[in-house]
Amino acid sequence: MFKKEVVIVGGGPAGLAAAIEAAKAGAETLLIDENTKAGGQLFKQIHKFFGSRAHNAGTRGINIAKSLLEEAENAGVELWLNSAVIGLFKDKKLAVVRIGRPEKTTLIVEAKNILIATGASENAINFPGWTLPGVMGAGAAQTMINIHRVLPGNRVLMIGSGNVGLIVTYQLLQAGCHVAGIVEAAKKIGGYGVHAGKVSRAGVPFYLGHTIIRAEGENDQVKRAVIARLDHNFKPIEGTEKEFDVDTVCIAAGLRPLTELATMHNVRHELIPELGGWMPLHDANMESSSPGIYVAGDSAGVEEANAAMDEGRLAGVAIAQSLGYLNESKAEDLKAEIRSRLTALRQGSFGEKRLSAKLKIIQMGSAL
Amino acid sequence: MRIANHPILGPALETDLICITVDGKELKAIKGEMIAAVLLANNIRIHRFTSKRKEPRGIYCGIGQCTDCVMVVNGKPNVRTCITPVEEGMLIETQYGYGKKGEIDV
Numbered sequence: 438m439f440k441k442e443v444v445i446v447g448g449g450p451a452g453l454a455a456a457i458e459a460a461k462a463g464a465e466t467l468l469i470d471e472n473t474k475a476g477g478q479l480f481k482q483i484h485k486f487f488g489s490r491a492h493n494a495g496t497r498g499i500n501i502a503k504s505l506l507e508e509a510e511n512a513g514v515e516l517w518l519n520s521a522v523i524g525l526f527k528d529k530k531l532a533v534v535r536i537g538r539p540e541k542t543t544l545i546v547e548a549k550n551i552l553i554a555t556g557a558s559e560n561a562i563n564f565p566g567w568t569l570p571g572v573m574g575a576g577a578a579q580t581m582i583n584i585h586r587v588l589p590g591n592r593v594l595m596i597g598s599g600n601v602g603l604i605v606t607y608q609l610l611q612a613g614c615h616v617a618g619i620v621e622a623a624k625k626i627g628g629y630g631v632h633a634g635k636v637s638r639a640g641v642p643f644y645l646g647h648t649i650i651r652a653e654g655e656n657d658q659v660k661r662a663v664i665a666r667l668d669h670n671f672k673p674i675e676g677t678e679k680e681f682d683v684d685t686v687c688i689a690a691g692l693r694p695l696t697e698l699a700t701m702h703n704v705r706h707e708l709i710p711e712l713g714g715w716m717p718l719h720d721a722n723m724e725s726s727s728p729g730i731y732v733a734g735d736s737a738g739v740e741e742a743n744a745a746m747d748e749g750r751l752a753g754v755a756i757a758q759s760l761g762y763l764n765e766s767k768a769e770d771l772k773a774e775i776r777s778r779l780t781a782l783r784q785g786s787f788g789e790k791r792l793s794a795k796l797k798i799i800q801m802g803s804a805l
Numbered sequence: 806m807r808i809a810n811h812p813i814l815g816p817a818l819e820t821d822l823i824c825i826t827v828d829g830k831e832l833k834a835i836k837g838e839m840i841a842a843v844l845l846a847n848n849i850r851i852h853r854f855t856s857k858r859k860e861p862r863g864i865y866c867g868i869g870q871c872t873d874c875v876m877v878v879n880g881k882p883n884v885r886t887c888i889t890p891v892e893e894g895m896l897i898e899t900q901y902g903y904g905k906k907g908e909i910d911v
Contacts, residue, residue, distance in 0.1 A: 473888075483814065558870050559866060569863075570862065573866075574865060576867065581842065581864070583814070585838060586817060588807075591806075611811065658850050
């Protein structure tokens with residue numbers, strides 16, 4: 438059995454940022470990721486981030502990932518790739534399946550502190566034909582074009598106009614796909630105006646107040662999609678159907694936290710719809726109801742990569758403090774700085790809802 | 806189809822090609838890329854058929870979470886093709902139910 442001071446599950450923006458902080462402070466830190474490469478979903482974010490300079494404005498996600506990987510290496514973070522955490526038992530023991538050294542082996546790792554930074558999973562929506570090959574998550578299409586450099590199809594219909602739907606639409610155009618339209622059930626576009634403007638200028642039509650009612654297949658794959666206008670009860674109106682000759686339907690219907698490991702440890706969860714559904718509660722240090730188990734990033738409430746990195750840093754500092762690697766005044770200074778950055782990220786018409794939901798989580802989480 | 810030129814990522818790099826077999830047909834793959842990517846590059850989008858209703862399934866999440874894209878790889882069923890890299894000589898087969906065609910009756 439391996440013993441570690443800090444084990445971080447998930448090498449995306451939250452996990453990497455946390456690992457860097459903990460290791461920099463001197464804690465023995467192991468980062469576990471099931472993929473062949475750490476970085477999470479940052480590598481598919483080839484667009485420039487915006488916001489303030491403290492939040493990587495003007496830097497592409499892919500470059501943020503590269504510098505995080507470099508920082509983690511310099512800080513002395515131990516990295517287990519191709520390694521899936523399949524269980525979290527009492528006494529903070531983790532079961533890890535490691536692939537290919539040289540064979541698949543299952544190991545037990547005991548940790549003083551664990552950070553769960555497992556990210557989120559895309560929501561699906563059900564309609565006749567939604568399981569046909571060619572219907573996929575918008576994030577899946579983004580992975581195919583930006584990481585694997587293959588087209589998911591030639592003609593795409595995007596369902597959902599939040600930031601993921603808008604950004605992936607633009608990136609599908611950059612990759613060489615035709616996007617036949619963006620379908621949105623609400624009466625207005627969900628994501629930022631700057632992203633909507635880009636796809637609009639590129640000639641992609643929006644179908645607001647519409648939903649997909651079916652995908653039709655030929656030879657077991659998507660051949661066309663049918664949408665319809667919605668009435669005020671969100672029911673499709675007969676006679677308003679529109680048909681699209683597409684081979685791919687992308688679903689951008691939001692994400693939900695991946696919290697299986699937290700539930701295995703009986704971490705207290707609550708339903709927080711503003712941040713994606715069921716999620717673990719945590720206090721102002723990102724610590725859950727189980728002492729020594731921390732959560733950060735999308736698995737602690739779906740936001741975006743900058744918030745994930747700062748939540749990770751917050752958890753990393755708090756863990757280092759609990760282990761005695763940072764004295765109280767140093768740690769509290771660092772945490773105050775990170776918390777104010779997080780508050781700054783949660784402003785504006787899009788951020789305020791997230792801010793109040795996060796305050797609710799922290800309030801409930803601190804009372805445990 | 807592969808993306809040869811990308812406005813942000815630039816031209817595709819020259820890479821080592823390896824050989825894999827998909828349902829008896831030989832395909833060229835880029836060393837280290839995921840199985841699902843090679844299939845898509847060759848316009849293969851059906852990865853398996855479900856056991857009860859024999860319905861086709863392909864890539865859904867693309868990052869190893871949903872398990873919709875599993876196939877039989879080197880004789881082993883339920884391999885997540887979106888996060889499994891290709892290897893020289895790899896044998897990949899469409900999965901029927903829980904295994905190869907006709908192998909497991911359900």
